[in-house]
Amino acid sequence: MDFQSCVNIKKEWDIVGARQLGRDIARKIGFGTVDQARIATAISELARNIYLYAGTGKVCFEALEEIDHKGIAIIAMDNGPGIQEISQVMEDGFSTSGGLGAGLPGVKRLMDEFDIHSEEGKGTEIRVVKWLR
Amino acid sequence: MRIPILKLHNYLLISIQIDLDDQTAIQFQEDLLSKIHENGASGVVIDLTSVDIIDSFIAKVLGDVVTMSDLMGAKVVLTGIQPAVAMTLIDLGIHLQDVPTALDLEQGLIKLRQELEE
Numbered sequence: 001m002d003f004q005s006c007v008n009i010k011k012e013w014d015i016v017g018a019r020q021l022g023r024d025i026a027r028k029i030g031f032g033t034v035d036q037a038r039i040a041t042a043i044s045e046l047a048r049n050i051y052l053y054a055g056t057g058k059v060c061f062e063a064l065e066e067i068d069h070k071g072i073a074i075i076a077m078d079n080g081p082g083i084q085e086i087s088q089v090m091e092d093g094f095s096t097s098g099g100l101g102a103g104l105p106g107v108k109r110l111m112d113e114f115d116i117h118s119e120e121g122k123g124t125e126i127r128v129v130k131w132l133r
Numbered sequence: 134m135r136i137p138i139l140k141l142h143n144y145l146l147i148s149i150q151i152d153l154d155d156q157t158a159i160q161f162q163e164d165l166l167s168k169i170h171e172n173g174a175s176g177v178v179i180d181l182t183s184v185d186i187i188d189s190f191i192a193k194v195l196g197d198v199v200t201m202s203d204l205m206g207a208k209v210v211l212t213g214i215q216p217a218v219a220m221t222l223i224d225l226g227i228h229l230q231d232v233p234t235a236l237d238l239e240q241g242l243i244k245l246r247q248e249l250e251e
Contacts, residue, residue, distance in 0.1 A: 016154045019186060037186060037217035038224060044188035045225075048155075092226055103189055106225035 006060040007047075009078075015047040018059045025061050026072055030132055038110040039072060039130055045103045046076035046126060054080020054123065064129065071112075071131040079123040086116060136161045138168045144176045144245065145169065145207075146238070150183040158194040165198055169207045176245035177202055180238050182213030192227045199232050208248050210234065212241035 005025070007018040022043040026036045043059060050057035057078025064071040083089055092105045104126075108114040113129035134157045139146045145168055151157070168174065179195070181187070187195070199209045210233045222229065233248065235241040 012155050016152055020152065023186075033185075034217040034220055037215075037221045040186050041188045041221045041225065044186060044190075048188070048190060106189060106227075109224045109226070110221065 004060055004062045006058045008056070008058045009047050009050045010056050012051060015044055015051060018047040019043040022059070022061055022072075022074060025063060026130075029063055029070055029072055031072070031130070035130060035132075039074070042107045042110045042128060042130075043074055045107050046074065046128070049103060050076060050078045050080070054078030057123075064131075069131050071129055073127060073129045074111075076126045077123065078125075082120040082122055082124055083116075083118040084120060086118060134160075135164065138164060140168075140172055140174070143172075143174055144178065144242070145172065145174045146178050146180070148180040148183070148238075152186065153184065153191050155190055158191055162194055162198045162201070166201055166205065169202055169205050174207050175249055177207055177209040178212055178238060178241040178245065179209060180212045180241070181218070182215070182237070184218065185215060187214075187218050187222060189225055189227060192222060192225070192229065196229055196232060208233070208245055210241040210244050210248075212236065212238050 005021065007014060007021055009018065019040040023036050023040040026039045031039065047059050057076065057080065060075045062073040064073055089104050107128060111128040111130050115127045118124040134151065136147060136149055136157065165177065195211065202209045212235045214234060233244060235244045
Protein backbone atom coordinates (compact mmCIF):
# COMPACT_ATOMS: atom_id res chain seq x y z
CA MET A 1 0.00 0.00 0.00
CA ASP A 2 1.37 3.36 -0.93
CA PHE A 3 -1.67 5.56 -0.85
CA GLN A 4 -4.95 5.67 1.01
CA SER A 5 -7.77 8.18 1.06
CA CYS A 6 -11.29 8.12 2.47
CA VAL A 7 -14.65 9.77 1.90
CA ASN A 8 -17.06 10.09 4.80
CA ILE A 9 -20.60 9.04 3.94
CA LYS A 10 -23.07 11.23 5.81
CA LYS A 11 -25.45 12.55 3.21
CA GLU A 12 -26.78 11.30 -0.07
CA TRP A 13 -24.49 13.52 -2.15
CA ASP A 14 -21.45 11.78 -0.57
CA ILE A 15 -22.34 8.71 -2.67
CA VAL A 16 -21.52 10.77 -5.78
CA GLY A 17 -18.40 12.24 -4.12
CA ALA A 18 -17.11 8.75 -3.25
CA ARG A 19 -17.57 7.34 -6.73
CA GLN A 20 -15.99 10.40 -8.37
CA LEU A 21 -12.88 10.17 -6.16
CA GLY A 22 -12.71 6.39 -6.67
CA ARG A 23 -12.97 6.81 -10.42
CA ASP A 24 -10.16 9.41 -10.41
CA ILE A 25 -7.91 7.09 -8.43
CA ALA A 26 -8.75 4.18 -10.77
CA ARG A 27 -7.90 6.32 -13.80
CA LYS A 28 -4.55 7.33 -12.29
CA ILE A 29 -3.72 3.68 -11.60
CA GLY A 30 -4.29 3.03 -15.30
CA PHE A 31 -7.70 1.34 -15.50
CA GLY A 32 -9.57 1.69 -18.82
CA THR A 33 -13.01 3.26 -19.15
CA VAL A 34 -14.95 0.01 -18.75
CA ASP A 35 -13.16 -0.94 -15.53
CA GLN A 36 -13.44 2.67 -14.30
CA ALA A 37 -17.20 2.37 -14.76
CA ARG A 38 -17.25 -1.00 -12.96
CA ILE A 39 -15.22 0.39 -10.05
CA ALA A 40 -17.29 3.59 -9.78
CA THR A 41 -20.53 1.59 -9.89
CA ALA A 42 -19.31 -0.78 -7.16
CA ILE A 43 -18.39 2.24 -4.99
CA SER A 44 -21.82 3.73 -5.60
CA GLU A 45 -23.53 0.53 -4.42
CA LEU A 46 -21.33 0.20 -1.33
CA ALA A 47 -21.72 3.87 -0.38
CA ARG A 48 -25.47 3.72 -0.84
CA ASN A 49 -25.69 0.68 1.43
CA ILE A 50 -23.90 2.65 4.14
CA TYR A 51 -26.22 5.63 3.66
CA LEU A 52 -29.38 3.48 3.61
CA TYR A 53 -28.66 0.95 6.32
CA ALA A 54 -26.07 2.47 8.68
CA GLY A 55 -26.68 6.19 8.18
CA THR A 56 -23.00 7.08 8.32
CA GLY A 57 -19.69 5.43 7.60
CA LYS A 58 -16.80 5.79 5.23
CA VAL A 59 -15.39 4.48 1.99
CA CYS A 60 -11.60 4.24 1.67
CA PHE A 61 -9.42 3.65 -1.35
CA GLU A 62 -6.03 2.02 -1.54
CA ALA A 63 -3.79 1.89 -4.57
CA LEU A 64 -2.28 -1.61 -4.57
CA GLU A 65 1.14 -2.17 -6.02
CA GLU A 66 2.72 -5.60 -6.10
CA ILE A 67 5.70 -6.86 -8.07
CA ASP A 68 3.72 -7.97 -11.09
CA HIS A 69 0.38 -6.27 -10.77
CA LYS A 70 -1.42 -3.13 -9.75
CA GLY A 71 -4.92 -2.69 -8.48
CA ILE A 72 -7.35 -0.78 -6.34
CA ALA A 73 -8.91 -1.80 -3.04
CA ILE A 74 -12.10 -0.22 -1.80
CA ILE A 75 -13.05 -0.58 1.83
CA ALA A 76 -16.55 0.35 2.98
CA MET A 77 -16.94 0.62 6.76
CA ASP A 78 -19.82 1.49 9.04
CA ASN A 79 -20.92 1.10 12.63
CA GLY A 80 -24.48 0.33 11.67
CA PRO A 81 -26.76 -2.53 12.71
CA GLY A 82 -24.72 -5.16 10.85
CA ILE A 83 -26.11 -7.85 8.59
CA GLN A 84 -27.96 -10.81 10.14
CA GLU A 85 -27.76 -13.25 7.27
CA ILE A 86 -24.86 -12.58 4.94
CA SER A 87 -25.86 -15.42 2.61
CA GLN A 88 -29.25 -13.75 2.20
CA VAL A 89 -27.87 -10.33 1.16
CA MET A 90 -25.61 -12.06 -1.36
CA GLU A 91 -28.65 -13.49 -3.18
CA ASP A 92 -29.71 -11.78 -6.38
CA GLY A 93 -32.98 -9.96 -5.96
CA PHE A 94 -32.98 -9.85 -2.16
CA SER A 95 -33.78 -6.37 -0.88
CA THR A 96 -35.11 -4.85 2.30
CA SER A 97 -35.21 -1.34 0.86
CA GLY A 98 -37.44 -1.84 -2.17
CA GLY A 99 -34.46 -1.56 -4.50
CA LEU A 100 -33.55 -3.97 -7.25
CA GLY A 101 -31.62 -6.24 -4.89
CA ALA A 102 -28.69 -6.05 -7.27
CA GLY A 103 -26.36 -4.34 -4.78
CA LEU A 104 -23.94 -6.76 -3.12
CA PRO A 105 -24.08 -9.70 -5.56
CA GLY A 106 -23.65 -7.10 -8.30
CA VAL A 107 -20.61 -5.58 -6.58
CA LYS A 108 -19.11 -9.06 -6.30
CA ARG A 109 -19.49 -9.60 -10.05
CA LEU A 110 -18.05 -6.16 -10.88
CA MET A 111 -14.89 -6.71 -8.82
CA ASP A 112 -12.24 -9.46 -8.61
CA GLU A 113 -12.16 -9.99 -4.85
CA PHE A 114 -14.89 -9.54 -2.29
CA ASP A 115 -14.67 -9.88 1.51
CA ILE A 116 -17.38 -9.09 3.97
CA HIS A 117 -17.29 -8.98 7.76
CA SER A 118 -20.33 -8.03 9.72
CA GLU A 119 -21.29 -8.22 13.34
CA GLU A 120 -24.81 -7.58 14.52
CA GLY A 121 -25.04 -4.32 16.42
CA LYS A 122 -21.43 -3.42 15.64
CA GLY A 123 -21.19 -2.76 11.94
CA THR A 124 -20.07 -4.00 8.59
CA GLU A 125 -16.82 -3.88 6.67
CA ILE A 126 -16.63 -4.82 3.02
CA ARG A 127 -13.33 -4.92 1.11
CA VAL A 128 -13.28 -5.34 -2.63
CA VAL A 129 -10.36 -5.39 -5.05
CA LYS A 130 -10.01 -4.91 -8.79
CA TRP A 131 -6.73 -5.84 -10.47
CA LEU A 132 -5.35 -4.11 -13.51
CA ARG A 133 -5.13 -6.55 -16.41
CA MET B 134 -30.28 20.35 -9.43
CA ARG B 135 -32.97 20.07 -12.16
CA ILE B 136 -32.56 18.31 -15.49
CA PRO B 137 -33.96 20.43 -18.34
CA ILE B 138 -36.82 18.88 -20.34
CA LEU B 139 -37.25 20.26 -23.86
CA LYS B 140 -40.46 20.13 -25.88
CA LEU B 141 -40.33 19.39 -29.60
CA HIS B 142 -43.77 19.11 -31.26
CA ASN B 143 -45.46 16.34 -29.29
CA TYR B 144 -42.20 14.89 -27.99
CA LEU B 145 -40.11 15.64 -24.94
CA LEU B 146 -36.33 15.51 -25.20
CA ILE B 147 -33.97 15.11 -22.30
CA SER B 148 -30.21 14.93 -22.36
CA ILE B 149 -28.71 13.96 -19.01
CA GLN B 150 -25.30 15.60 -18.75
CA ILE B 151 -24.53 15.44 -15.05
CA ASP B 152 -23.43 12.78 -12.61
CA LEU B 153 -26.85 11.74 -11.29
CA ASP B 154 -27.37 11.65 -7.55
CA ASP B 155 -30.44 9.94 -6.08
CA GLN B 156 -32.32 13.14 -5.32
CA THR B 157 -31.83 14.59 -8.80
CA ALA B 158 -32.96 11.28 -10.32
CA ILE B 159 -36.18 11.23 -8.26
CA GLN B 160 -36.81 14.90 -9.00
CA PHE B 161 -36.37 14.18 -12.71
CA GLN B 162 -38.91 11.34 -12.49
CA GLU B 163 -41.49 13.73 -11.03
CA ASP B 164 -40.67 16.57 -13.44
CA LEU B 165 -40.95 14.32 -16.48
CA LEU B 166 -44.33 12.91 -15.48
CA SER B 167 -45.73 16.41 -14.84
CA LYS B 168 -44.36 17.62 -18.18
CA ILE B 169 -46.02 14.70 -19.99
CA HIS B 170 -49.26 15.59 -18.24
CA GLU B 171 -48.98 19.34 -19.00
CA ASN B 172 -48.03 18.97 -22.66
CA GLY B 173 -49.89 15.80 -23.56
CA ALA B 174 -46.63 14.48 -25.02
CA SER B 175 -46.88 11.16 -26.84
CA GLY B 176 -43.17 10.34 -26.93
CA VAL B 177 -40.05 10.93 -24.84
CA VAL B 178 -36.37 10.46 -25.64
CA ILE B 179 -33.94 10.32 -22.73
CA ASP B 180 -30.40 10.61 -24.05
CA LEU B 181 -27.71 9.08 -21.83
CA THR B 182 -24.65 9.77 -24.04
CA SER B 183 -22.95 11.81 -21.31
CA VAL B 184 -23.80 9.45 -18.47
CA ASP B 185 -20.82 7.34 -17.45
CA ILE B 186 -22.35 5.55 -14.47
CA ILE B 187 -25.70 3.86 -13.99
CA ASP B 188 -25.88 2.03 -10.68
CA SER B 189 -28.79 -0.11 -9.46
CA PHE B 190 -30.67 2.85 -8.01
CA ILE B 191 -30.45 5.02 -11.12
CA ALA B 192 -31.35 1.98 -13.24
CA LYS B 193 -34.45 1.43 -11.13
CA VAL B 194 -35.47 5.09 -11.44
CA LEU B 195 -35.00 5.01 -15.23
CA GLY B 196 -36.83 1.69 -15.62
CA ASP B 197 -39.67 2.97 -13.43
CA VAL B 198 -40.02 6.25 -15.32
CA VAL B 199 -40.42 4.28 -18.57
CA THR B 200 -43.22 2.19 -17.02
CA MET B 201 -44.85 5.22 -15.39
CA SER B 202 -44.82 7.20 -18.65
CA ASP B 203 -46.25 4.19 -20.43
CA LEU B 204 -49.13 4.11 -17.94
CA MET B 205 -49.82 7.74 -18.82
CA GLY B 206 -49.77 6.94 -22.53
CA ALA B 207 -46.33 8.24 -23.50
CA LYS B 208 -43.62 6.05 -25.04
CA VAL B 209 -40.08 6.50 -23.75
CA VAL B 210 -36.90 5.55 -25.60
CA LEU B 211 -33.49 5.58 -23.89
CA THR B 212 -30.65 6.48 -26.21
CA GLY B 213 -26.87 6.66 -26.23
CA ILE B 214 -26.07 4.15 -23.47
CA GLN B 215 -22.25 3.93 -23.48
CA PRO B 216 -20.49 0.56 -23.94
CA ALA B 217 -18.99 0.73 -20.43
CA VAL B 218 -22.41 1.44 -18.92
CA ALA B 219 -24.03 -1.45 -20.82
CA MET B 220 -21.31 -3.85 -19.61
CA THR B 221 -21.59 -2.64 -16.03
CA LEU B 222 -25.39 -3.00 -16.01
CA ILE B 223 -25.16 -6.63 -17.12
CA ASP B 224 -22.50 -7.34 -14.46
CA LEU B 225 -24.87 -5.86 -11.91
CA GLY B 226 -27.58 -8.21 -13.16
CA ILE B 227 -29.79 -5.42 -14.51
CA HIS B 228 -31.24 -6.18 -17.93
CA LEU B 229 -33.83 -3.42 -18.46
CA GLN B 230 -35.55 -5.85 -20.83
CA ASP B 231 -38.80 -4.04 -21.46
CA VAL B 232 -37.13 -0.69 -22.00
CA PRO B 233 -36.96 0.55 -25.61
CA THR B 234 -33.49 1.77 -26.53
CA ALA B 235 -31.72 3.22 -29.55
CA LEU B 236 -28.14 4.03 -30.49
CA ASP B 237 -28.49 7.80 -30.55
CA LEU B 238 -31.00 10.65 -30.46
CA GLU B 239 -31.72 10.40 -34.19
CA GLN B 240 -32.40 6.64 -34.05
CA GLY B 241 -34.45 7.25 -30.91
CA LEU B 242 -36.77 9.67 -32.72
CA ILE B 243 -37.12 7.19 -35.62
CA LYS B 244 -37.99 4.44 -33.15
CA LEU B 245 -40.58 6.65 -31.43
CA ARG B 246 -42.23 7.47 -34.75
CA GLN B 247 -42.39 3.75 -35.59
CA GLU B 248 -43.82 2.84 -32.18
CA LEU B 249 -46.40 5.60 -32.39
CA GLU B 250 -47.05 4.82 -36.08
CA GLU B 251 -46.85 8.46 -37.08
